[in-house]
Amino acid sequence: MKLDRRKFLKIGAVAGGTAACSVASPVMARDEREPDPNWYGMLNDSTRCIGCKACQVACKKENKLPTESTLGDDKAFGEAIYDSPRELSEHTYTLIKMHQDENQQATYVKEQCMHCVDPACQSACIVGALTKEADGSVKYDAGLCMGCRYCMVACPFSVPQFDWFKAIPSIKKCTLCSETRLSKGQPTACSTACPAGAITFGKREDLLKIARKRIEAEPERYLDHIYGEKEIGGTNVFYLTKPKVAFASLGLQDFDYKAVSGLTESIQHRIFQYFIPPIAVYSILGGIMAYNQRRKKEAGKLGGDDEY
Ligand code: SF4
Numbered sequence: 456m457k458l459d460r461r462k463f464l465k466i467g468a469v470a471g472g473t474a475a476c477s478v479a480s481p482v483m484a485r486d487e488r489e490p491d492p493n494w495y496g497m498l499n500d501s502t503r504c505i506g507c508k509a510c511q512v513a514c515k516k517e518n519k520l521p522t523e524s525t526l527g528d529d530k531a532f533g534e535a536i537y538d539s540p541r542e543l544s545e546h547t548y549t550l551i552k553m554h555q556d557e558n559q560q561a562t563y564v565k566e567q568c569m570h571c572v573d574p575a576c577q578s579a580c581i582v583g584a585l586t587k588e589a590d591g592s593v594k595y596d597a598g599l600c601m602g603c604r605y606c607m608v609a610c611p612f613s614v615p616q617f618d619w620f621k622a623i624p625s626i627k628k629c630t631l632c633s634e635t636r637l638s639k640g641q642p643t644a645c646s647t648a649c650p651a652g653a654i655t656f657g658k659r660e661d662l663l664k665i666a667r668k669r670i671e672a673e674p675e676r677y678l679d680h681i682y683g684e685k686e687i688g689g690t691n692v693f694y695l696t697k698p699k700v701a702f703a704s705l706g707l708q709d710f711d712y713k714a715v716s717g718l719t720e721s722i723q724h725r726i727f728q729y730f731i732p733p734i735a736v737y738s739i740l741g742g743i744m745a746y747n748q749r750r751k752k753e754a755g756k757l758g759g760d761d762e763y
């Protein structure tokens with residue numbers, strides 16, 4: 456029987472439904488985690504960013520990542536303009552995107568791992584390859600990873616990328632410079648490189664104080680909201696925006712304040728408790744990914760095709 460995409464999805468949906476029904480009791484989310492005051496993070500102030508991409512370059516240098524033009528076959532990595540990637544990839548852990556409003560006013564936003572307080576990627580990983588570290592970073596251990604990519608579908612920000620081009624593929628994402636710099640008492644490479652003071656590195660609690668002070672001092676400059684303070688249970692990377700530029704228009708989705716990781720973790724545990732087959736796992740988690748992608752697309756549609 457020829458299995459086209461529609462049939463495949465249908466079978467997946469049925470298998471997912473069967474799997475969900477086979478679970479004897481409802482999946483309950485565990486309690487949410489609380490942030491640690493000693494965790495580090497970054498405050499990305501989009502009102503200060505001038506779009507120079509010095510942070511992006513510094514990240515590549517810090518992590519010894521190739522520029523797009525040195526990769527040889529551009530087609531394999533999506534169309535690149537000059538040396539600038541269009542999306543996060545296994546070669547690009549952070550990315551500056553330009554979003555324009557209806558008056559052609561530009562706002563620049565830095566994409567990267569949010570180092571969530573209660574990371575969905577961690578809770579989705581059944582072998583413990585992703586961990587929340589004492590410094591606040593979310594660390595990936597390639598030695599433990601079995602390549603299932605559940606973390607990719609679970610991440611609400613679509614951050615983890617899969618490196619297909621290595622003999623042993625692995626997940627790639629921003630490390631918060633944990634091992635290369637934080638462990639030596641140094642701030643992140645991207646925050647150090649920024650000439651506009653748009654990236655502030657520090658402890659999570661201090662960053663929230665700094666952000667609040669900025670909003671209070673210049674209410675005409677800032678929207679009265681710190682993105683990441685509460686969204687999705689809180690993150691260690693925060694964002695500020697202009698009063699008339701909604702976070703959703705910058706690709707930062709309008710999430711609930713509740714973490715999804717408790718639910719992801721409960722689903723994973725239940726799946727393995729009842730030995731639900733992999734197709735059902737992918738159906739359930741694929742649904743989560745499709746939902747995340749659709750929300751991201753909708754959130755960014757005001758910005759249009761505006762990366763450069
Ligand atoms: S942004 Fe995604 S990859 Fe980063 S910690 Fe949160 S869930 Fe994990």
Ligand code: SF4
Pocket residue numbers: 513514515517518548549567628629630631632643644645646
């Ligand atoms: S914290 Fe480090 S790894 Fe993350 S975006 Fe900045 S330079 Fe790159």
Ligand code: SF4
Pocket residue numbers: 503504505506507508509510511551563565648649650651652653654
């Ligand atoms: S270095 Fe600073 S000003 Fe330049 S793009 Fe990055 S955040 Fe924006």
